[in-house]
Each structure stands twice: as C-alpha cells, then as structure tokens.
Amino acid sequence: MSPPGAAEAPGASGAPQAPITVVLPVYGRAPLVELAVASVQSQSDPHWRLLIADDGSDPATEALLRRLAATDGRIRLVRRPCNLGLFANLNAALAELDTPWLLILCSDDLLEPEALVVLRGLITAHPACDLVLSSYRSIDAAGAFRFDVNGWYTDHFAPTNREFAAGALLPVLLRFGSINGNITGLLIRASLFARTGPWRQDWRQAADWEWLIRAAEHTAVLVNRRPIARVRVHAQQLSTANRIDQREGEEITAVLRLLRHHPLLGRWPQRHRWAAYHAQFLLWNALKALPRVGWRATARQLNLIRRRIGLGRTALALLAVLPGRLRIRGTDRPLPPPAP
Numbered sequence: 001m002s003p004p005g006a007a008e009a010p011g012a013s014g015a016p017q018a019p020i021t022v023v024l025p026v027y028g029r030a031p032l033v034e035l036a037v038a039s040v041q042s043q044s045d046p047h048w049r050l051l052i053a054d055d056g057s058d059p060a061t062e063a064l065l066r067r068l069a070a071t072d073g074r075i076r077l078v079r080r081p082c083n084l085g086l087f088a089n090l091n092a093a094l095a096e097l098d099t100p101w102l103l104i105l106c107s108d109d110l111l112e113p114e115a116l117v118v119l120r121g122l123i124t125a126h127p128a129c130d131l132v133l134s135s136y137r138s139i140d141a142a143g144a145f146r147f148d149v150n151g152w153y154t155d156h157f158a159p160t161n162r163e164f165a166a167g168a169l170l171p172v173l174l175r176f177g178s179i180n181g182n183i184t185g186l187l188i189r190a191s192l193f194a195r196t197g198p199w200r201q202d203w204r205q206a207a208d209w210e211w212l213i214r215a216a217e218h219t220a221v222l223v224n225r226r227p228i229a230r231v232r233v234h235a236q237q238l239s240t241a242n243r244i245d246q247r248e249g250e251e252i253t254a255v256l257r258l259l260r261h262h263p264l265l266g267r268w269p270q271r272h273r274w275a276a277y278h279a280q281f282l283l284w285n286a287l288k289a290l291p292r293v294g295w296r297a298t299a300r301q302l303n304l305i306r307r308r309i310g311l312g313r314t315a316l317a318l319l320a321v322l323p324g325r326l327r328i329r330g331t332d333r334p335l336p337p338p339a340p
Helices: 030-041 059-070 086-094 115-125 149-154 170-175 192-196 207-218 238-244 247-260 271-293 295-308 311-327
Strands: 020-026 048-054 075-079 101-104 129-134 137-139 162-164 187-189 220-224 229-232
Touching (some): 020 086, 020 115, 030 048, 030 059, 048 059, 048 086, 059 075, 101 115, 115 187, 115 220, 129 207, 137 149, 170 271, 192 207, 207 247, 247 295, 295 311
Parallel strands (some): 020 048, 129 220, 137 229
Antiparallel strands (some): 162 220
16 A cells, blocks of 8 residues: 555666655654654655654653654654653564564654665565665764764775675674664565564663564675664663663673674684673773772672673673773774674
C-alpha cells in the first residue's frame, strides 16, 4: 500500500518498491525533533513513511508531534502511555511497521537528502544483506561538523563498501566494538527480527552492540561508507548519562564476555587482547570517577572487569595505551584500535 499522496517507488525491474519506514524514537527535545522530521520530508525520494514513536514526551513535544503528523499523510504518530526506554520503544515499533524495511533515525540527528536513494540502491545491489550499517557525518550541538571518530575506525576494516557474510562480522565487532557507533542509520529488514529476536529492552547503552552480534550470526551485513546522516554529539545524549552513572560498565563487559566466548571466535587468539582493549576504557573511566562516586562504586566496576575480562589483562592494556592517551589529551582524536 502506498502512502497517501505518493506512488510506490519503481524498482530496477520497473515493479513498484515498498516504501522504507523511517522509525523516529522521541522523548522530548522538541526543537531537534522538528529538524529531524524536516530532514525526512526533504528526501529526494518521496516514497517513505515516518513512524514517530513518542515515548511519553512532555505536553509541548506531544503537541508539536501532533502538528507535524497532521501536515503529511506519510507520517504516523504513536504515543506510549508512559516512558518505556529507548529499546523498549523500538521493540514496540516493530509491531507497528507495515513495510519490509525500517531505517532508524534518532531525534537529535538528521538524514542527508539523498539517504533513501542511496539505501534503495544498496538493497538492490546486495539482496543477501538484511542489515546495512551506514557511515554518517558527526556534528556538534550547534550542527557544525566535527572529527568523525566512528568513520576513522571504520576506515581500518572497510575503507569502501564491504559486504560481510553471515558470521564474518563478529571479529570486527570485538576488535572495533559497536562499529555503528549510533543507531541512527541502521537499515534493517523487518523479517530479520524473527530470527534474531528484539533488542534487549532492559539495557540502555550496549543493546545495539549485543543485537548486532545476533544479527551478524544470521545474515550477511553490508557496511556502507557513503554518509547518509548527520549524528549529533552533545552533553545531553544517553551515552553521556550512562557513562556518568556507570551503567555502561555492566552492559559493555557483558558484551565483551559474550564475544570472548563466542563459538565462532574460538580460532581468534587475539580475542582476549581485543576485549581487554575495550575494557581499559571502562577501567580508565572508573578510576577517574573515584573521587566523585567513592570506593564502593569503583570497586563494583573493578569487580565486573575482573570477572568478565580479567583485571590484570585490562590493567596491562591501559598501561599500553597510556602514552597515546596523554598525547591526544584535550583533543577529539581517538586512540588507535588494537593490533590485528
């Protein structure tokens, strides 16, 4: 079924293609939400649908969303009766889809005007891939471009578009971490969730990383290097809050333990060193937070690292990167990735 006011897009064979649904999870941030919606409406390919999943926003944001939905028949607004959390909200949105593909756009980010054109071409060119991870441009709170840390890491394993067979992405997910860096820009065939299961909705930091592991087991994955979005980095984003309250340690160490013991990674002796490299970031943050949170909270973080990664191995990894950490102090440049 086509969205009101637009015919379905023709495919390579001339047959109609179903619209892509952009899923926009929202919780407040009304001024940024309006920009995000405008970036969808500005697509050069008009054959889209927008599902706004309002996770119990404040009345002013709700009123704005209702106004926006009333202006375009391709926009559908669904409001949760209470705040579920990001990944529970996305899980609920899965049942509300009526197109075979969904594209996630966070409410503080923007799609590039050609995003859907690019993605339609990739769907046609890579029919075996049920998941596309796309590059993006990094912007600051004011919208100015900043150094793209995620793209810098991606250059190491996919300097150009690269398709990974089912299972082949797992070593990359351990060596380089959550390679998408953000859920904005994830293009997912909706049927993939029947094989992988939903996101872990009890998590709020590493649920995308953990889900990518399950997805990579079941399907070929395409890494697309043409940026399709602008992802905003700012002090109010969820990852910053997770770092401050140390919620990230529980989830990241759980993912690292999962990957270290994954049966498809058993032939990779580097897996322990790669896990320690990521854990050293947690150790560094825990030590820095000690004056603020106290010994009890710090001891809990150290115990997580000890049980799941190894405290000695992680401490050695921290010492190995310390000179580089001091050199880049005060800049936005990243630490080099662990050696192959």
